[in-house]
Amino acid sequence: MRRGKEQVSELNRQVFINWSRLPVAYRGAAIAAIPATCLAIALGSWIWSMNTLGGIRRQIEATRDVITATDNVLIDLLNAETGVRGYGITRDTSYLAPYKRAKASLDDSLARLEASYQYGVSEAERDRRNADVAQMEQLVDRSMGLLDDTVNTLTTQPSVPITAPSFVGLLDEGKKTVDQAREFVSQLQQREQLRLNAYTIERSRLLNTTSSIIGLTAGLSLMASTAAVYLFRQLDRELQSREQLLKESRLLLQAIVGNVVDGVVTLDEHDEIEIFNTAAEQLFGYQAHEVEGRPLDVLLAPQELPVSEATRSEAAISQTTSSEVTSSEVTSLAAAPPKAANSEADSSEAANSESEAANSEEAVDLETLDSTSAGFVVIDPEFSSSEAGESDVTESEVSGSEAAESEAARSEAIGVGVAGSDGMGNHALARIQPGQPHQVIGQRRDGSQFPLEISLSEIQFEDRRIAIIRDITQFLETEAKLKARADELDRLTRDLAETNEMLEDRNRELEQFAYVASHDLKAPLRAIANLSEWIEEDLSGQLPPENQQQLHLLRGRVHRMEALINGLLEYSRVGRVESPVERVSLSVLLDEVIDSIDPPDTFTITIPPDLPTLITKRLPLRQVFANLISNAVKHHDRPDGQVRIGVKDLGDRYEFSVADDGPGIAPEYHRKIFMIFQTLQARDVKESTGVGLSIVKRIVETEGGTIHLDSEEGAGTTFYFTWNK
Secondary structure, eight states, rough: HHHHHHHHHHHHHHHHHHHHOOOOHHHHHHHHHHHHHHHHHHHHHHHHHHHHHHHHHHHHHHHHHHHHHHHHHHHHHHHHHHHOOOOOHHHOOOGGHHHHHHOOOOOHHHHHHEEETTTTHHHHHHHHHHHHHHHHHHHHHHHHHHHHHHHHOOOOOOOTTTTTTHHHHHHHHHHHHHHHHHHHHHHHHHHHHHHHHHHHHHHHHHHHHHHHHHHHHHHHHHHHHHHHHHHHHHHHHHHHHHHHHHHHHHHHHHHHHHSSSEEOOOOOTTTBBBEEOOHHHHHHHHHHHHHSSGGGGBOOOOSSSSOHHHHHHHHHHHHSSOOOGGGGGGGOOOOOOOOSSSSHHHHHHHHEEEEEEHHHHHHHHHHHHHHHOOOOEOOOOOOOOOEEEESSSOGGGGGGHHHHHHHHHHHHHHHHTSSTTTTTHHHHHHOOOOSSSSEEEEEESOOOOOOOOOOSSOBTTTTTTEEEEEEEEHHHHHHHHHHHHHHHHHHHHHHHHHHHHHHHHHHHHHHHHHHHHHHHHHHHHHHHHHHHHHHHHTTTSSOOHHHHHHHHHHHHHHHHHHHHHHHHHHHHHHSSSSEEEEEEEEEHHHHHHHHHOOOOTTOEEEEOOOOOOOEEHHHHHHHHHHHHHHHHHHTSTTTTEEEEEEEEEOEEEEEEEEOSSOOOOOOOTTGGGSTTTTTOOOOOTTOOOOOOOHHHHHHHHHHTEEEEEEEEESSEEEEEEEEEE
């Protein structure tokens, strides 16, 4: 039960919300439609009831006519029979009066019965009723025929008594026929009475239904009228609330417009300035009352406005007094709108070139104008000066009214700062698409021009629009600087691409040079080693031990030199030779490295069981592990040394460690060992090129990692390096 109440409450709330969302016009129409609908229902019910009652009333009248007609027929038959019997007994012709009246009225009664009996019935019922009427007519005709025979017999045989068998037979036959007619009429009237009762009941029910409907619609109309009054009052309160909100919105709009940093101008329904905020006053130098009621064109430079028809007409009808001036002899002097420079140097050069072009054009134009006899006035873009060509007709000779109108128009244009009057339409608005910024040249009150951007609101409120005006001088300057920087960046990018291409060429040349140099250097070294072996073999048993030791030392130096060359070649290739990225299992990789190093059987190298699998460059990582592990084995001071490989997950990279329990490295040599050709022991004591750790450091840093060591003399050494996942 409680849940049902909650559902009803929620339904009412949703209905109220949807009702509140309807437009005011729709709600007003719905409110007015409620009583109108109730009235239409009541009127329709009344019309339907009247039509239905009329049909029932006509059915009742027809049924009553049938009952009346059958009564008349039966009465006529009885009267006719009674009159004939009286005539037979008395032989008085006055008793035949009912008989004669019956013969005269029976046809009318039967016709009336037939007409009333067929009213408002179906085709099947009509056939049955036709049969009833035909049977009634047969009974009437038979009865009247017997009566006619009786009257004829009594008239032709006046001496025959009424008790004669022939008369008695006719009278009995007539009585039997009348009884049949009476029985038939009784049955017919019973059916019609039932029908009359049904129609009467239906009429009563219909009257009750109509009364109920009219009463219900009257109650609904009353309720609807009450609801309409309530809803109208609610709507009136809502309209008053909206009006108050509208006033507050206007005040808020004025407050916002008055305090925004951009120039904001609101236009009324005639597209004339209505609100001119403080920022716009500071931007254009006008006070608000000076521009209110004027078109937006008042804020634009003359070159942004179309030439008026009056100006074109005056130019077209200008005539000369002594010679004709063709259009090819006059050059337009309209100033081009200013453009932002890309840089100060470009601005200066552009200004100089434009100035020179303008001066040259002006000189040519003034010469052309001076050569004509007609008077011309040239107005600069700021309307700050004018020049006239020499003419026989001077300004003082112009008619008073024309001079006054021209001077008034010029004074108004200069005073307001535009070349036009209030009669000019809003040409700027015709070019501005709502919601799309439009760049034009604005003009301040003092005549100075500047670039600005106008944005016209897409939404109109009570036929009012808002124009946002923004000074884009700094924006254009910044845009020009950015374009210059972009051009410079593009040039640097092209230079960098050329430099990279040159570096690639140099790297290829260096690779080729290193390969050739290593080959050319190693070839003589191999020859020296081979020659020393041949000499030692040829002089076998003849060389003293000292010379044999010197030959061994010679071959050792040759092998050291070859190792240095290989180390240099390998060091130079780090970072220049691209290796493919592949899936690398560290367990498999370290097994390969240890197998290639082939440490002594007494050496122990420990690998953790949970080494990860990386997606990385296989060859650089293998070389790092190979150099570190081989150094640990090579420089260990015991044959039963131990090397431990470790790994640590740092999130976006792994930190690997290679630790040994060898002699260790003193802290002052921790940086030195990563320098190329640097060794901790003399090469004669421990053969080494001093390149291995340099290669390791360069590989690790090239791949984006770091390397360092933790060691003290006599406490072993641990190298740590990071490798990106």
